[in-house]
Amino acid sequence: MSSPLILLPGDEVPSEYLPSTNSAPLRLGAGLRLLTQPSSNPSKPPSHVIAATQPGILSTDNRKNAASILSTPNRRYIPTPNDLVIAQIHHSSPDYFHCMVTPQAPHALLGQLSFEGATKKTRPMLKQGDLVYARVLSMGLGAGAEVELTCVNPATGRAEPGGLGPLTGGMVFDVSIGMAARLMRASSSSPEQQEAVAGLVVLEELGKKLEKTGGFEIAIGRNGKVWVDCANGGETAVKSTVAIGRCLSTIDEHDLNPTDQRKLVTRILREMKIES
Amino acid sequence: MVGPTATLTPLSRADGSASYRCPSTGSNILGSVNAPVELPARRDALRPEDATVEVFVKPGTAPGGVGERYIENVIKNMLAKLILGREKGYARRGVVITLATIGGESVGRGDSYLTLLPALIHTALLALLSAAVPLSMTFSATVLAVNASGEITREPSEKEAAAATSLHALAFSSKGHLLLNESQGAFDFDTWEKVHARALAICHGTLTRTSDGDVAMAEDVDGQPLEGTVRETVEDKLHQDYAWKTDAP
Amino acid sequence: MAQAAASAAQSAAPSLSLPPSQFARLQPHAYLLAHLSPPPATNQPSIRANGRAPSQFRVTSANTGSLTHTNGSAVVRLGDTTAVCGVRAEILHTEDIASWSVSRSTESSSAPTNKRRKLTDPTTKPNERIDSKDEDDNESHIQDFNLLVPNLSLSTGCAPGFIPGAPPSTLAQSLSHQILTLLHSTRLVRAEDLRIWYQPPNLGPEDLECHNENEQMDVDASQEDEKNKEIKAFWVLYIDVMIVSLAGNPFDAAWAAVLAALRDTKLPRAWWDVDNEMVVCSDAVSEARKLTLRGLPVSSSFCVFEADAASGWRAVVIPDAEEEKELDDSARKGNQRRWILADPDGYEEGLTQERICVVVDKEQGGKGKTVIQKLEKVGGWTADAKELKALVDISAQRWEDVRRILNEQC
Numbered sequence: 001m002s003s004p005l006i007l008l009p010g011d012e013v014p015s016e017y018l019p020s021t022n023s024a025p026l027r028l029g030a031g032l033r034l035l036t037q038p039s040s041n042p043s044k045p046p047s048h049v050i051a052a053t054q055p056g057i058l059s060t061d062n063r064k065n066a067a068s069i070l071s072t073p074n075r076r077y078i079p080t081p082n083d084l085v086i087a088q089i090h091h092s093s094p095d096y097f098h099c100m101v102t103p104q105a106p107h108a109l110l111g112q113l114s115f116e117g118a119t120k121k122t123r124p125m126l127k128q129g130d131l132v133y134a135r136v137l138s139m140g141l142g143a144g145a146e147v148e149l150t151c152v153n154p155a156t157g158r159a160e161p162g163g164l165g166p167l168t169g170g171m172v173f174d175v176s177i178g179m180a181a182r183l184m185r186a187s188s189s190s191p192e193q194q195e196a197v198a199g200l201v202v203l204e205e206l207g208k209k210l211e212k213t214g215g216f217e218i219a220i221g222r223n224g225k226v227w228v229d230c231a232n233g234g235e236t237a238v239k240s241t242v243a244i245g246r247c248l249s250t251i252d253e254h255d256l257n258p259t260d261q262r263k264l265v266t267r268i269l270r271e272m273k274i275e276s
Numbered sequence: 277m278v279g280p281t282a283t284l285t286p287l288s289r290a291d292g293s294a295s296y297r298c299p300s301t302g303s304n305i306l307g308s309v310n311a312p313v314e315l316p317a318r319r320d321a322l323r324p325e326d327a328t329v330e331v332f333v334k335p336g337t338a339p340g341g342v343g344e345r346y347i348e349n350v351i352k353n354m355l356a357k358l359i360l361g362r363e364k365g366y367a368r369r370g371v372v373i374t375l376a377t378i379g380g381e382s383v384g385r386g387d388s389y390l391t392l393l394p395a396l397i398h399t400a401l402l403a404l405l406s407a408a409v410p411l412s413m414t415f416s417a418t419v420l421a422v423n424a425s426g427e428i429t430r431e432p433s434e435k436e437a438a439a440a441t442s443l444h445a446l447a448f449s450s451k452g453h454l455l456l457n458e459s460q461g462a463f464d465f466d467t468w469e470k471v472h473a474r475a476l477a478i479c480h481g482t483l484t485r486t487s488d489g490d491v492a493m494a495e496d497v498d499g500q501p502l503e504g505t506v507r508e509t510v511e512d513k514l515h516q517d518y519a520w521k522t523d524a525p
Numbered sequence: 526m527a528q529a530a531a532s533a534a535q536s537a538a539p540s541l542s543l544p545p546s547q548f549a550r551l552q553p554h555a556y557l558l559a560h561l562s563p564p565p566a567t568n569q570p571s572i573r574a575n576g577r578a579p580s581q582f583r584v585t586s587a588n589t590g591s592l593t594h595t596n597g598s599a600v601v602r603l604g605d606t607t608a609v610c611g612v613r614a615e616i617l618h619t620e621d622i623a624s625w626s627v628s629r630s631t632e633s634s635s636a637p638t639n640k641r642r643k644l645t646d647p648t649t650k651p652n653e654r655i656d657s658k659d660e661d662d663n664e665s666h667i668q669d670f671n672l673l674v675p676n677l678s679l680s681t682g683c684a685p686g687f688i689p690g691a692p693p694s695t696l697a698q699s700l701s702h703q704i705l706t707l708l709h710s711t712r713l714v715r716a717e718d719l720r721i722w723y724q725p726p727n728l729g730p731e732d733l734e735c736h737n738e739n740e741q742m743d744v745d746a747s748q749e750d751e752k753n754k755e756i757k758a759f760w761v762l763y764i765d766v767m768i769v770s771l772a773g774n775p776f777d778a779a780w781a782a783v784l785a786a787l788r789d790t791k792l793p794r795a796w797w798d799v800d801n802e803m804v805v806c807s808d809a810v811s812e813a814r815k816l817t818l819r820g821l822p823v824s825s826s827f828c829v830f831e832a833d834a835a836s837g838w839r840a841v842v843i844p845d846a847e848e849e850k851e852l853d854d855s856a857r858k859g860n861q862r863r864w865i866l867a868d869p870d871g872y873e874e875g876l877t878q879e880r881i882c883v884v885v886d887k888e889q890g891g892k893g894k895t896v897i898q899k900l901e902k903v904g905g906w907t908a909d910a911k912e913l914k915a916l917v918d919i920s921a922q923r924w925e926d927v928r929r930i931l932n933e934q935c
Contacts, residue, residue: 004431004522009411010412010449010843035840035841046438053363053411053412054409056514057336057522071408072405072407074285074291075290075292075406076291078364096280133499139365198520198521199521255516255519259519334911341699341704342699343702345702346699346702346703347871349696349699353903356904357879357905387706387709388706388710397605412843417573449841453846453909455845455906456902456903457900460710462886463896464895465917468897468900469910
């Protein structure tokens with residue numbers, strides 16, 4: 001991607017930038033909308049153009065035949081179906097847990113039974129403040145509808161992708177939602193590819209350095225939350241957790257490049273006296 | 277002349293923010309946008325399918341007064357037309373825009389806000405862009421003063437504005453529509469048409485339709501059109517944010 | 526949906542089972558649209574739901590001097606919108622103005638140049654010209670010392686939604702501000718009318734300062750008096766506007782009420798009594814004088830009604846301004862149609878976003894050319910230069926009407 005196409009709201013996407021590989025319908029992601037061009041001649045069908053509604057870089061995926069706008073990284077999170085989020089339980093009612101996805105939005109609903117293998121008897125008893133790693137099931141229809149979360153794939157009854165469900169122990173850090181998306185891409189690719197895919201080497205680097213102290217577990221929510229736990233870390237567990245959090249938020253704030261990321265990881269681990 | 281300078285996302289806690297400085301009028305504005313936010317109680321009941329836009333203007337030193345209420349209303353009416361309040365996640369929510377004057381002359385009681393208006397709405401626009409609030413178009417704005425001899429001054433200083441016979445603040449959408457016009461002082465329609473043409477040239481630098489000869493003399497005088505300044509500010513920020521992606525080997 | 530309802534209303538008018546008033550409440554946009562776009566076969570002109578033509582204003586009436594305890598008052602009715610305005614004058618001593626001594630020292634330095642200009646060309650320029658020049662220097666008194674204090678309140682119950690005990694709404698606050706800036710920018714009230722002078726008695730030549738002797742011979746006695754005159758106090762005009770009934774377009778009504786009340790305002794003769802060190806007013810009605818206002822700025826408001834109820838968010842390509850200019854009004858069809866409505870009532874204001882306000886005056890009491898004092902447009906992109914030009918012409922006609930209405934009173 002040599003020269004990315006940057007669009008401002010109202011700009012039309014030139015058709016040569018759109019994927020045109022197959023006949024499958026084009027999927028429009030965030031920041032784009034389809035506009036009809038009212039034709040002066042009523043007999044002709046109206047033509048269509050795709051225009052941006054948010055400023056950002058046009059990103060296209062030829063394989064999925066999709067296009068979307070990569071917008072500014074510190075905007076507010078808006079739930080979209082199939083996003084993985086880290087939610088905090090606010091209170092529970094007979095049928096639902098009411099969870100907080102972002103502090104400003106109304107509570108999202110998580111069914112008491114939408115956990116892997118949950119029945120009336122075996123459902124998890126979550127208290128206020130507990131964390132869950134969940135998938136956005138639906139946005140609801142119309143204005144003011146509630147967002148619904150789930151920790152289970154309704155079709156299979158399994159926690160798919162793995163790891164959905166209550167998060168115990170550990171700690172949550174806030175990052176920008178652009179950073180969360182990058183971490184997500186990085187963590188879903190193999191360690192060697194992380195730099196190429198998302199410009200992040202921090203996870204790989206931390207993984208290597210903390211291997212001896214027991215490694216760490218990480219869950220990334222698209223809502224700009226990262227949960228980290230070093231359950232096997234023994235006495236350095238808390239220290240390592242905080243160190244990881246510090247690494248991630250510093251990289252987020254200062255837009256560090258891979259070389260600086262490596263340096264930062266080394267420096268923070270040294271400062272916090274975590275042997276590596 | 278020195279063009280305005282702008283910074284995107286200077287504040288890290290707000291969803292979007294921008295600071296904007298116009299050296300010729302001396303105004304310096306810091307703006308933040310939080311969107312979408314939940315609105316208290318039933319303030320959203322009037323138009324349930326749309327977002328509610330709220331604008332707050334804070335003057336530099338004094339608490340806000342009637343002048344601020346008025347200018348807030350003007351900015352709100354203008355932006356409400358451009359914000360796509362029915363996009364996903366925005367219906368029944370609020371888009372809260374806060375604009376604070378942090379430099380330049382403050383506006384006293386009964387003084388006109390016109391010299392400050394372009395800086396305010398540019399800041400609001402950049403903050404909205406920084407928060408990635410869906411918009412149908414972008415815009416640019418300028419203020420012009422006409423003095424007794426009919427001379428038009430672009431973005432007048434406080435002194436020039438006080439000496440002018442009429443002041444005009446205009447905003448144009450990225451497609452060239454007149455979005456906002458606020459004129460005061462005595463003038464006739466011919467003067468206004470001249471002001472309109474000049475403002476369009478300042479904001480757009482277009483004048484593409486003019487056939488021959490008289491093309492865009494104003495373009496040289498006014499330098500880069502403001503539309504371009506807005507675009508460049510956003511592009512620079514995005515290049516910086518996505519450096520990991522674009523500079524990747 | 527609104528579209529469908531509109532066409533249904535047109536085609537099936539006889540079988541419409543809802544009474545019109547209910548239809549107006551349920552589908553306000555479609556109701557107004559159906560009125561404005563009569564079926565082409567009937568050849569009827571567009572007419573608004575309130576029976577007016579698009580550029581027709583409501584019946585306006587004014588009555589001045591009805592409040593006896595004020596210095597000037599007026600009631601203006603614009604259809605169902607009623608504004609009451611009272612002007613109360615109070616005395617502000619210059620010694621109570623903190624910045625007075627500071628501003629006076631700068632003023633006195635500029636005074637000689639003033640005088641010279643008066644002496645050099647009293648004949649070549651028309652009187653009025655000098656007048657205005659002279660005032661320019663001191664006109665800032667009104668703004669600097671806040672000698673005009675307008676306040677607008679929307680009274681409880683003037684429209685549904687105005688409940689008792691609520692703080693001034695943002696509408697009331699911004700209207701107050703608009704009135705104040707318009708008073709300042711049109712310079713309607715002359716600062717000279719608001720000054721209360723102290724005229725020291727002429728004590729003979731020995732008391733004159735020595736430099737006066739060197740002055741030109743043609744400096745006459747009155748000129749010297751002028752020199753010794755001193756501003757001791759100002760009249761402050763408290764202009765209170767109350768919207769008694771609000772049915773749209775409050776600004777036009779409020780401004781017309783302010784204008785009529787100021788034209789009606791009489792200030793008693795006042796002078797500085799040096800013995801008692803206070804300002805004394807004469808209670809003789811014959812000695813009271815009226816304010817001499819500059820011109821007669823008249824405000825006209827408009828709104829733009831779009832045929833497409835969803836124009837703000839419908840996913841269609843917004844045509845460029847250039848393309849839009851090519852489209853003639855007659856060529857617009859269906860959703861693209863739009864109407865500019867003069868003097869919108871409350872029902873129409875609820876259906877429109879784009880507002881235009883034009884304040885015009887005419888030079889030399891109506892014979893001269895039209896001067897625009899304020900041109901404001903916000904909330905959309907329909908009205909461009911062409912439309913605004915037409916609106917200025919309509920406002921100029923409106924100026925004649927309002928002048929006639931106001932002149933009937935005085």
